Amino acid sequence: MLDIKAVRQDPENVALALEKRGFSFDIEQFKSLDARRKQADVQSQHLLAERKAASKQIGALVGQGMSVDDAKAQVNETLQKIAAQIDDLTNEAKVVQALLEELLLAVPNIPADEVPLGASEDDNLEVARWGDPRSYDFQVKDHVALGEDLGQLDFETAGKITGSRFNVMYGDVARMHRALIQFMLNQHIEKHGYSEIYVPYIVNSDSLHGTGQLPKFEEDLFKLEGEQGYYLIPTAEVPVTNVARDRIFEDAELGQDGVKFVCHTPCFRSEAGSYGRDTRGIIRQHQFEKVELVQFVRPSQSDDALEALTGHAEKILQLLELPYRKVILCGGDIGFSARKTYDLEVWLPAQDTYREISSCSSFGDYQARRMQARWRNPQSGKPELLHTLNGSGLAVGRTLVAIMENYQQADGSIEVPAVLQPYMGGATTLST
Incomplete structure (x- = not known):
């Protein structure tokens, strides 16, 4: 399987190299899937930061006059919503990663430079x-x-x-x-x-x-x-x-x-x-x-x-x-x-x-x-x-x-x- 980092860095050059085989690499499909993966990762990081911040809000809410039980209930409700969103993004990332792997498993190896051109x-x-x-x-x-x-x-x-x-x-x-x-x-x-x-x-x-x-x-x-x-x-x-x-x-x-x-x-x-x-x-x-x-x-x-x-x-x-x-x-x-x-x-x-x-x-x-x-x-x-x-x-x-x-x-x-x-x-x- 090709190195996904190398493909991500220069998909156009990978596609050009694979043309020697007569293989057409779908650059747009790869970019689209990789963008979905990146978006899910970024959103997950934001939600993890929100969860960390939310877990520290109990003391602040109590300081504003809210009871400890009410403060915990409010924060827990927020944490549950964030957890559900993280689960959805995790599943999305798994689906996209599987699609990326399926795509790359179907891509042949890049020929060495000295491999001659030819169709058969x-x-x-x-x-x-x-x-x-x-x-x-x-x-x-x-x-x-x-x-x-x-x-x-x-x-x-x-x-x-x-x-x-x-x-x-x-x-x-x-x-x-x-x-x-x-x-x-x-x-x-x-x-x-x-x-x-x-x-x-x-x-x-x-x-x-x-x-x-x-x-x-x-x-x-x-x-x-x-x-x-x-x-x-x-x-x-x-x-x-x-x-x-x-x-x-x-x-x-x-x-x-x-x-x-x-x-x-x-x-x-x-x-x-x-x-x-x-x-x-x-x-x-x-x-x-x-x-x-x-x-x-x-x-x-x-x-x-x-x-x-x-x-x-x-x-x-x-x-x-x-x-x-x-x-x-x-x-x-x-x-x-x-x-x-x-x-x-x-x-x-x-x-x-x-x-x-x-x-x-x-x-x-x-x-x-x-x-x-x-x-x-x-x-x-x-x-x-x-x-x-x-x-x-x-x-x-x-x-x-x-x-x-x-x-x-x-x-x-x-x-x-x-x-x-x-x-x-x-x-x-x-x-x-």
Whole structure:
């Protein structure tokens, strides 16, 4: 959530900054609500002063010849009227404050200055490429054909069990899927200094408000029936980031580079609004696996942390020898809560294009303000908002797709990347 003090100080500049996203901030609505809030506060202060003055009038009235009982009765009548007015103003202030919060909860984060202008993913700016796509002397197949020919990827059975956009894996494909998870976790823990964390796969609405999925994106979530208000997690970002909710970290707890968590979870998304997109295969599923990177850092470390986190995700692709490109998202494509985002897009031979496999974002203090996630600045001794970051390190299903397609052979078999072979019992090839 944006800082209401900053919005109050210069709403026109906030609105201008949000135009980069194509978001129209209603300045007049904000000013009107804020004026109502201020008026209620001012009137409350005046009434409190009147109540204080009235409570001192008993002695003066007695001095003017009024009996003590009559003086008390008159003053009490005045105090009761003032109390009723204060109650009305308090309720008014609560209503207005709720409306202000509702308004600000629907306002996305302000993009960083370096975020390029643009309306859609077509306007994202490429900043780097790694690796060269392989040339094939045979007709390449997509991962669906490869997996089904191996008898190890089964969408028909998944449709019978559940429905569309689910899959069943068998044998070596399922084993490679598991191997990727273990490889990614080990790399981030042993080489990049992340601490592994296990979290619930079900969260409450407060957690989703904290990271920005609610209230705007409820249709993208799977909500459980019942009165608890529970949801299946759309990504590990939600439960892991909420570890910091309503918490103050001492400076020593942040260490040199902040708090760094890595977490493997399934993810559940309704994919509302994506009908007709990527209906073939496991590119866009209702249930999929991810290894997620989450960081809590001091504000001064935020920019460097995003570069480092993105590099950690890139390293996985490099070790797997998968060609990819890195893009910075434009204002029209950046996520709701993000301040700046890099996408990593892996090369898929069957589609003859690069497709997103990781999204790495810095949120500034936007999520932290919603969650009241803070650290104690040793220079001031006072709590201040943390900065939060996260990124996929990587999306497991899409990594599996990329390996199957990039490592396919003419006979339909699939080579196992060298770094995965120890996780696959030494196997060098997936075949029937």
